[in-house]
Amino acid sequence: xxxxxxxxxxxxxxxxxxxxxxxxxxxxxxxxxxxxxxxxxxxxxxxxxxxxxxxxxxxxxxxxxxxxxxxxxxxxxxxxxxxxxxxxxxxxxxxxxxxxxxxxxxxxxxxxxxxxxxxxxxxxxxxxxxxxxxxxxxxxxxxxxxxxxxxxxxxxxxxxxxxxxxxxxxxxxxxxxxxxxxxxxxxxxxxxxxxxxxxxxxxxxxxxxxxxxxxxxxxxxxxxxxxxxxxxxxxxxxxxxxxxxxxxxxxxxxxxxxxxxxxxxxxxxxxxxxxxxxxxxxxxxxxxxxxxxxxxxxxxxxxxxxxxxxxxxxxxxxxxxxxxxxxxxxxxxxxxxxxxxxxxxxxxxxxxxxxxxxxxxxxxxxxxxxxxxxxxxxxxxxxxxxxxxxxxxxxxxxxxxxxxxxxxxxxxxxxxxxxxxxxxxxxxxxxxxxxxxxxxxxxxxxxxxxxxxxxxxxxxxxxxxxxxxxxxxxxxxxxxxxxxxxxxxxxxxxxxxxxxxxxxxxxxxxxxxxxxxxxxxx
Amino acid sequence: xxxxxxxxxxxxxxxxxxxxxxxxxxxxxxxxxxxxxxxxxxxxxxxxxxxxxxxxxxxxxxxxxxxxxxxxxxxxxxxxxxxxxxxxxxxxxxxxxxxxxxxxxxxxxxxxxxxxxxxxxxxxxxxxxxxxxxxxxxxxxxxxxxxxxxxxxxx
Amino acid sequence: xxxxxxxxxxxxxxxxxxxxxxxxxxxxxxxxxxxxxxxxxxxxxxxxxxxxxxxxxxxxxxxxxxxxxxxxxxxxxxxxxxxxxxxxxxxxxxxxxxxx
Numbered sequence: 001x002x003x004x005x006x007x008x009x010x011x012x013x014x015x016x017x018x019x020x021x022x023x024x025x026x027x028x029x030x031x032x033x034x035x036x037x038x039x040x041x042x043x044x045x046x047x048x049x050x051x052x053x054x055x056x057x058x059x060x061x062x063x064x065x066x067x068x069x070x071x072x073x074x075x076x077x078x079x080x081x082x083x084x085x086x087x088x089x090x091x092x093x094x095x096x097x098x099x100x101x102x103x104x105x106x107x108x109x110x111x112x113x114x115x116x117x118x119x120x121x122x123x124x125x126x127x128x129x130x131x132x133x134x135x136x137x138x139x140x141x142x143x144x145x146x147x148x149x150x151x152x153x154x155x156x157x158x159x160x161x162x163x164x165x166x167x168x169x170x171x172x173x174x175x176x177x178x179x180x181x182x183x184x185x186x187x188x189x190x191x192x193x194x195x196x197x198x199x200x201x202x203x204x205x206x207x208x209x210x211x212x213x214x215x216x217x218x219x220x221x222x223x224x225x226x227x228x229x230x231x232x233x234x235x236x237x238x239x240x241x242x243x244x245x246x247x248x249x250x251x252x253x254x255x256x257x258x259x260x261x262x263x264x265x266x267x268x269x270x271x272x273x274x275x276x277x278x279x280x281x282x283x284x285x286x287x288x289x290x291x292x293x294x295x296x297x298x299x300x301x302x303x304x305x306x307x308x309x310x311x312x313x314x315x316x317x318x319x320x321x322x323x324x325x326x327x328x329x330x331x332x333x334x335x336x337x338x339x340x341x342x343x344x345x346x347x348x349x350x351x352x353x354x355x356x357x358x359x360x361x362x363x364x365x366x367x368x369x370x371x372x373x374x375x376x377x378x379x380x381x382x383x384x385x386x387x388x389x390x391x392x393x394x395x396x397x398x399x400x401x402x403x404x405x406x407x408x409x410x411x412x413x414x415x416x417x418x419x420x421x422x423x424x425x426x427x428x429x430x431x432x433x434x435x436x437x438x439x440x441x442x443x444x445x446x447x448x449x450x451x452x453x454x455x456x457x458x459x460x461x462x463x464x465x466x467x468x469x470x471x472x473x474x475x476x477x478x479x480x481x482x483x484x485x486x487x488x489x490x491x492x493x494x495x496x497x498x499x500x501x502x503x504x505x506x507x508x509x510x511x512x513x514x515x516x517x518x519x520x521x522x
Numbered sequence: 523x524x525x526x527x528x529x530x531x532x533x534x535x536x537x538x539x540x541x542x543x544x545x546x547x548x549x550x551x552x553x554x555x556x557x558x559x560x561x562x563x564x565x566x567x568x569x570x571x572x573x574x575x576x577x578x579x580x581x582x583x584x585x586x587x588x589x590x591x592x593x594x595x596x597x598x599x600x601x602x603x604x605x606x607x608x609x610x611x612x613x614x615x616x617x618x619x620x621x622x623x624x625x626x627x628x629x630x631x632x633x634x635x636x637x638x639x640x641x642x643x644x645x646x647x648x649x650x651x652x653x654x655x656x657x658x659x660x661x662x663x664x665x666x667x668x669x670x671x672x673x674x675x676x677x
Numbered sequence: 678x679x680x681x682x683x684x685x686x687x688x689x690x691x692x693x694x695x696x697x698x699x700x701x702x703x704x705x706x707x708x709x710x711x712x713x714x715x716x717x718x719x720x721x722x723x724x725x726x727x728x729x730x731x732x733x734x735x736x737x738x739x740x741x742x743x744x745x746x747x748x749x750x751x752x753x754x755x756x757x758x759x760x761x762x763x764x765x766x767x768x769x770x771x772x773x774x775x776x777x
Contacts, residue, residue, distance in 0.1 A: 004688070059557055060566045060586070061566070061587065061588065068582050068585055070552075070582055070583065072553070073552055073553050073554075073555065074553070106551050107549065110549045110574065111548070111549045114528055114572075114574055116530060121600075147589070148751040221635055406730055408692075408693050408696070408737070409734050411692075412686070412737055413737075414736065415683070419683060419685075460605050477732055492603060498733050499733075499736030499739075500737070
């Protein structure tokens, strides 16, 4: 008996010391016995006979056979406890002990360790980002260096190319000035010489312009803004012009320059002469530039409505590898020592494409290079040629209407056209133009787009509606292709970009006169 | 609620149970138990200490669970891969129970599900939610979905 | 065309050049209207109109620099704010001043 009491007292003291609490439940999870100190852990509602799952949160989901150790559970009081489930035959004893010391220590350790690991992770992430940024920077640097290098070589190429025609201009104008200062000799040959010098200056200026156009065109290449302006052109004169322009260059290098034409002197074709000139100057210029010994030749023939051109040189040739690259803008072979913009061939190819042809390049190293292309060049027949020359007479007979709201422009055009024998009737807007066209039959109308009351487009539409076939030439300030297309869809005869060259207008009027005559002969 | 350390298990639980959120990181020791309701169902939520370098998940805490929410941090892809191992621990101890995935911290800039993680999760056929304990996004949804699956299983 | 201008054309060109102060004043007024912060589309249209007219006539009379400057501003008229446009229009005014 004493032993049992002692045992009980020891047990009670032990329990107390260890702050152990307990709950005993039967097989149906009903509470049969509890220790007194459960409330110190916040378990207040545990009564004998209650279902333990309902009053102790962690007991839900267990049965009377569950044997389990649950270290460090937060009790409702906030004290961290350790729970042990000890099943026996009839009862399940749930032992609860205070684990707050362990928990606190553990908390410190775990918190530090976790924070450290998070820091390390963040660090690694940052390092990776830094590496990526560094790589990107390096790549950008390389790109910038390359761009800078291209720009430098481009600029030096540009200035080199400009120097040639500029030297020529300065030289020849000096000669003219000198000869003017000694006016003693006024023979025909002296005047002829001055005229020759001036023509040389003109040619060099045109060459310069060609170079400038190359530069400007390069910007337009991708945006499809280059527009062709076909004109009646004497081919032989054009080739001769180009030959005279490049002769000084080939002479200076002691290489032969020959132009072989299988074309009649009087042949007139309809082609954009300034673009063709640009291409020829580019191709011949390149050939002369890169050939140090031997010759450069241009062969041209006209058959059917096609113009075939071949430029051949006895230069160093181009390797197969470089042949792929030469058409790229700005690309220049590194080791030739020749300066240039690197744009010429790119632009030439584009222009030829626009004209309806294809540029072909073939080359053999140490032997030379050949560049050729074929473009449509419809001929004007002989009788029509004569008509072109004679039609200037008929211009004076044409009644021409000018619809332009800007008085400054109108005034200038009226005077300039009058000087060319054409009398203009001027109105300020589309509505007045329509009115005028109802009371007078005009042979030709020049019309601005941007006008008050009624725009050029609206006027064109009204004329189209009324089946009026008077040729209307639009003068537009816009270079956007869509504008031209719109005007053409509304039936305009032609489309000029402002500032308008009065000679272009005359040219078109000649066409109109020709068409008229053709109609009459038909 | 199981997952790697510092993925937001406690934050999601506290957002759901008490509608509170704190930016402060205080690592959970052992397990914290809360109760909440979804519709007519009462949930006992065991917010288990995250797996870390010091210790794996104590599988004892999993005993008796009727469902599991796997939580990962969407801004730390290693925690998404970690879900597979954790799920292994779960199934080894208590078999295949209803499960939902919470890809937490969806409010952060660096949160993402990369292709690798997406493939991993799709392979398992788990329901995945982009959650944010901070702004509450999908927190309720995640618990609701789990309850739905658990009820289905029972019926 | 390298032929010399006839007396009539000379007179027209002189008259045009004499109109520059007036054009400068118009541009100055345009600057003033758009300088107070936000530019509405109506104002943009107005400025564009003036520039369009100037571009047309200046090109015709051989003032290619002025023509180019007008076109440059017109290209940006829809997207730039007053802070970007006013300096450019001022630049154009200076150009006109230089040629007048």
